[in-house]
Amino acid sequence: MVRIAMVLSIAAVLTGTALAQTEDDTMNATHEPHPYIGLWVTKDERVRHELLANGRYDEARGTRESAYQGRYEVSGDHIEYWDDTGFTADGDFIDGVLHHGGMILYRKR
Numbered sequence: 001m002v003r004i005a006m007v008l009s010i011a012a013v014l015t016g017t018a019l020a021q022t023e024d025d026t027m028n029a030t031h032e033p034h035p036y037i038g039l040w041v042t043k044d045e046r047v048r049h050e051l052l053a054n055g056r057y058d059e060a061r062g063t064r065e066s067a068y069q070g071r072y073e074v075s076g077d078h079i080e081y082w083d084d085t086g087f088t089a090d091g092d093f094i095d096g097v098l099h100h101g102g103m104i105l106y107r108k109r
Helices: 002-015 021-026
Strands: 037-041 047-051 054-063 062-075 078-083 087-096 095-098 101-109
Touching: 047 101, 078 095
Parallel strands: none
Antiparallel strands: 037 047, 037 101, 047 054, 054 062, 062 078, 078 087, 087 095, 095 101
């Protein structure tokens, strides 16, 4: 088991991806997904921002799918982003709305 965890950790470092499973997750395999995971869109749906359960995000702009991709971390109602190109950004969830980079994104259900 330890060897598998080490291999996964090395693979995550080499690929730049975050491991989605924490020590607490290992103990509770029936945990609920984070409430912010899912698709967030601007009112005109020009910007579509998908927060994936594996700690990655995929952002589309207009007709350009996957315009930006990277990893993210949520702490409380604050989110930090690290784009695969090295760009960083952050945002805040306020009353069920994501405020990010001067944009307001709403949960798409």
